[in-house]
Amino acid sequence: MRYMPHTEADRRAMLQAIGVPSVDSLFRDVPEAARLKGPVDLPPHQGELEVERAIAAMAARNLGTASAPSFLGAGAYRHHVPAAVDHLIQRGEFLTSYTPYQPEVSQGTLQYLFEFQTQVALLTGMEVANASMYDGASAASEAVVMATRVTKRDRAVLSGNLHPHYREVVATNAGLLGIALDAAPPCPDGAEDLARRIDDKTACVVVQNPGFFGQIRDFTKLAEACRARGALLIVAVTEVVSLGALKPPGEMGADIVVAEGQSLGNPLGFGGPYVGLFATREKFLRQMPGRLCGQTVDADGQRGFVLTLSTREQHIRREKATSNICTNSGLCALAFTIHLTLLGEAGFRRLAALNHARAAQLAERLEKTRGVEVVGDGFFNEFAVRLEGRKAVDVVEQLAGKRILAGVPVARLYPDRPELADLLLVAATELTTDRDIDALATALEGAR
Numbered sequence: 001m002r003y004m005p006h007t008e009a010d011r012r013a014m015l016q017a018i019g020v021p022s023v024d025s026l027f028r029d030v031p032e033a034a035r036l037k038g039p040v041d042l043p044p045h046q047g048e049l050e051v052e053r054a055i056a057a058m059a060a061r062n063l064g065t066a067s068a069p070s071f072l073g074a075g076a077y078r079h080h081v082p083a084a085v086d087h088l089i090q091r092g093e094f095l096t097s098y099t100p101y102q103p104e105v106s107q108g109t110l111q112y113l114f115e116f117q118t119q120v121a122l123l124t125g126m127e128v129a130n131a132s133m134y135d136g137a138s139a140a141s142e143a144v145v146m147a148t149r150v151t152k153r154d155r156a157v158l159s160g161n162l163h164p165h166y167r168e169v170v171a172t173n174a175g176l177l178g179i180a181l182d183a184a185p186p187c188p189d190g191a192e193d194l195a196r197r198i199d200d201k202t203a204c205v206v207v208q209n210p211g212f213f214g215q216i217r218d219f220t221k222l223a224e225a226c227r228a229r230g231a232l233l234i235v236a237v238t239e240v241v242s243l244g245a246l247k248p249p250g251e252m253g254a255d256i257v258v259a260e261g262q263s264l265g266n267p268l269g270f271g272g273p274y275v276g277l278f279a280t281r282e283k284f285l286r287q288m289p290g291r292l293c294g295q296t297v298d299a300d301g302q303r304g305f306v307l308t309l310s311t312r313e314q315h316i317r318r319e320k321a322t323s324n325i326c327t328n329s330g331l332c333a334l335a336f337t338i339h340l341t342l343l344g345e346a347g348f349r350r351l352a353a354l355n356h357a358r359a360a361q362l363a364e365r366l367e368k369t370r371g372v373e374v375v376g377d378g379f380f381n382e383f384a385v386r387l388e389g390r391k392a393v394d395v396v397e398q399l400a401g402k403r404i405l406a407g408v409p410v411a412r413l414y415p416d417r418p419e420l421a422d423l424l425l426v427a428a429t430e431l432t433t434d435r436d437i438d439a440l441a442t443a444l445e446g447a448r
Contacts, residue, residue, distance in 0.1 A: 066078075069436035073381075075165065084338065085335050085339050089331055089335050116132065116334070126254070129279035130289065135329075141174075145289075151230060159194060188423060194207065195221075207235055208236045220253055245355075256280045257277075294307075294308030359381040361437060370445050385407075393421070404443050
């Protein structure tokens with residue numbers, strides 16, 4: 001192989017030095033059943049041009065959100081990303097930088113992370129934010145684990161309006177850490193009473209706003225109920241643009257706020273990479289996972305930035321670490337920060353208003369569409385509709401054949417809930433046009 005410089009003599013010498021007879025013996029700990037019996041089933045090697053053509057042909061089979069009317073949402077949203085974002089994050093000093101293990105020599109990295117934290121704290125209405133997580137789902141899981149450390153309790157209540165993927169990630173970690181979960185059933189109408197589920201063993205209650213089915217709620221009273229029983233309130237936000245229009249979770253009394261930041265600066269990308277936001281109250285600072293960048297002055301009195309808190313196991317003793325997360329999404333966090341900086345406060349609020357206006361326009365059109373019922377009483381840029389007498393999965397597949405991405409069938413995320421089979425989640429953003437809305441309404445009316 002042209003990229004492997006070792007000769008056969010080199011390999012024999014290395015094997016002799018470590019005392020093994022062959023390369024195959026290095027893999028003896030891999031079970032025989034897990035080993036390939038022959039070469040991977042791939043075409044023989046080709047030139048660069050041939051590979052590009054083959055990959056392009058496969059990619060062309062995808063129906064992407066940029067090439068068709070798209071109403072996809074459910075935690076991943078298509079927004080316009082200014083060209084300046086990609087241009088700036090591809091500068092060499094940003095694109096090639098890594099976790100600052102000697103942080104003070106990475107002043108540029110620390111500064112943008114400091115600005116990112118400031119933006120997240122302002123958006124969520126919280127006192128302190130960390131320097132990002134992997135994504136919204138892992139941030140929610142870390143928040144539950146943090147709540148158990150703070151309260152010294154081992155039970156978490158999960159809203160039925162929490163995104164199923166977030167619920168699954170929380171459940172995975174909870175099962176390994178001995179945390180008991182009380183997960184409420186899915187609640188399309190948004191009317192659930194979580195306060196009655198809180199007891200003296202409850203570490204936290206996890207809710208989502210807007211909820212998975214799109215409803216907007218004020219959790220102030222739930223926050224009070226949590227405080228009365230010594231539990232923490234965790235609010236998850238899957239659509240960060242909503243924070244430009246809605247009451248911040250911090251003002252509702254949330255103790256921890258987690259969010260998915262993909263909507264700002266980061267394209268859908270067929271699933272990633274994304275960037276998780278994590279903010280909390282200052283009194284819980286020492287239990288917060290990840291890293292925290294701080295501002296100070298150097299010996300000459302000049303403004304400087306430092307890694308104030310670093311709770312990863314690479315930085316400190318493993319038994320003292322709160323999390324191993326945050327090598328993660330530095331470049332995605334930078335894209336988030338650049339996009340939000342370009343928008344400014346007024347631009348961000350206008351973006352949120354545009355999103356809601358488009359969703360309201362979509363809802364009004366669908367309410368007039370035969371066989372479609374809008375579910376719920378309030379939303380930001382996403383809501384559920386009931387397709388009377390039809391399975392949403394089948395309708396979505398049918399419309400995809402007409403080059404319309406109609407939304408996300410709830411049944412795909414809740415396959416064990418047949419009562420949700422006729423529910424379809426639809427989202428509208430600033431990129432949704434009048435023609436897109438008309439196309440969806442007409443196609444839904446005609447779908448079998």
